[in-house]
Amino acid sequence: EAQVTQNPRYLITVTGKKLTVTCSQNMNHEYMSWYRQDPGLGLRQIYYSMNVEVTDKGDVPEGYKVSRKEKRNFPLILESPSPNQTSLYFCASSLWPDRGDGYTFGSGTRLTVV
Amino acid sequence: ILNVEQSPQSLHVQEGDSTNFTCSFPSSNFYALHWYRWETAKSPEALFVMTLNGDEKKKGRISATLNTKEGYSYLYIKGSQPEDSATYLCASYGGATNKLIFGTGTLLAVQP
Numbered sequence: 001e002a003q004v005t006q007n008p009r010y011l012i013t014v015t016g017k018k019l020t021v022t023c024s025q026n027m028n029h030e031y032m033s034w035y036r037q038d039p040g041l042g043l044r045q046i047y048y049s050m051n052v053e054v055t056d057k058g059d060v061p062e063g064y065k066v067s068r069k070e071k072r073n074f075p076l077i078l079e080s081p082s083p084n085q086t087s088l089y090f091c092a093s094s095l096w097p098d099r100g101d102g103y104t105f106g107s108g109t110r111l112t113v114v
Numbered sequence: 115i116l117n118v119e120q121s122p123q124s125l126h127v128q129e130g131d132s133t134n135f136t137c138s139f140p141s142s143n144f145y146a147l148h149w150y151r152w153e154t155a156k157s158p159e160a161l162f163v164m165t166l167n168g169d170e171k172k173k174g175r176i177s178a179t180l181n182t183k184e185g186y187s188y189l190y191i192k193g194s195q196p197e198d199s200a201t202y203l204c205a206s207y208g209g210a211t212n213k214l215i216f217g218t219g220t221l222l223a224v225q226p
Contacts, residue, residue, distance in 0.1 A: 033214070035216075040218065041218065042203075042216050042217060042218035042219060043158075043203070043205075043216040044216075045213055045214070045215070048212075048213065050212065056212070058213060059213075059215075090157065090158075097146060097148070097163075097207050097214050098145035098146050098165075098207045098212075099145075099146070099165065100146065100163045100164075100165055101163060102148055102150070102160025102161075102162075102163045103148070103150075103158070103160060103214065104160070105157035105158050105159070106157065107156075107157055108157055
């Protein structure tokens with residue numbers, strides 16, 4: 001089954017404790033992206049990647065890191081989480097979003113930083 | 115228009131009503147316009163991706179149109195059903211940014 005697998009689904013952590021949210025897709029998609037969803041603000045892009053070893057900042061990259069060492073994986077790293085990073089996070093992938101291919105989204109990660 | 119804007123913010127209709135939503139987006143350096151359906155406690159799912167001015171797409175009772183010159187798209191739902199209740203997101207992909215920028219969505223509630 002074609003899918004984007006995101007883990008964990010739920011995570012509660014403490015301020016400053018490094019964490020990684022994993023994202024893996026099995027569709028050989030070039031483009032992968034991380035978004036956060038906050039009430040009233042819509043989906044805001046954190047980072048995106050157009051191919052292996054090619055990553056770029058989205059609109060809200062502060063406090064996050066990503067890597068794209070393999071085509072299928074695009075982990076999101078919070079080196080020192082803070083309470084303002086409490087949010088719902090989505091990973092998404094697409095073959096080419098500018099040429100008629102929609103995103104496939106992961107199931108989401110609800111992160112709480114206390 | 116610098117951002118992707120959707121209206122209305124929310125909509126309550128009766129079962130059987132037809133309805134439509136609007137998405138406005140930057141018309142310069144336009145590449146693609148996406149529509150997604152997002153049910154509560156699930157992930158957004160792609161409905162349509164349109165790239166050409168004048169594009170019209172249809173999936174069952176849902177259809178969408180695109181005007182790239184003036185920077186807007188309409189999503190239509192004919193004969194709304196309770197299972198159509200969801201947030202409908204549009205997103206614009208612009209060549210200047212290589213980013214897919216989302217609007218804040220239209221929340222549709224269909225009363226039986």
